[in-house]
Amino acid sequence: MHEIVTYKTVEGYLVCSFAGRLDTGVTDMIEDDLIDHIMIAGLPVKFDFQNVEFVSSPFLRISIKAARVAPGMEIIIVNALSVIKEVYDMTGLSKMFRFEDVRK
Numbered sequence: 630m631h632e633i634v635t636y637k638t639v640e641g642y643l644v645c646s647f648a649g650r651l652d653t654g655v656t657d658m659i660e661d662d663l664i665d666h667i668m669i670a671g672l673p674v675k676f677d678f679q680n681v682e683f684v685s686s687p688f689l690r691i692s693i694k695a696a697r698v699a700p701g702m703e704i705i706i707v708n709a710l711s712v713i714k715e716v717y718d719m720t721g722l723s724k725m726f727r728f729e730d731v732r733k
Contacts, residue, residue, distance in 0.1 A: 643670040648680040651688040679708035
């Protein structure tokens with residue numbers, strides 16, 4: 630089975646690399662594990678969306694939950710498609726997240 634999220638420490642950040650469609654079913658499967666990794670690591674967090682094609686509203690909800698437990702209450706989202714950034718913009722969540730290296 631293809632992993633939906635993998636975790637690694639890179640240059641002082643916990644990098645959570647996601648793959649595929651982050652829809653309701655996937656969100657239910659990864660929520661507790663994601664939050665646990667963030668809390669245990671105690672490091673600044675990056676979400677890598679290089680291999681993500683879709684985010685659902687339940688994933689936006691766990692993004693908020695993750696930001697609340699992340700050090701500094703900030704998560705950097707890297708390598709997101711511009712349409713995914715637009716979803717965060719439209720919902721007002723881009724104020725909580727910093728986007729870097731947005732792809733077309």
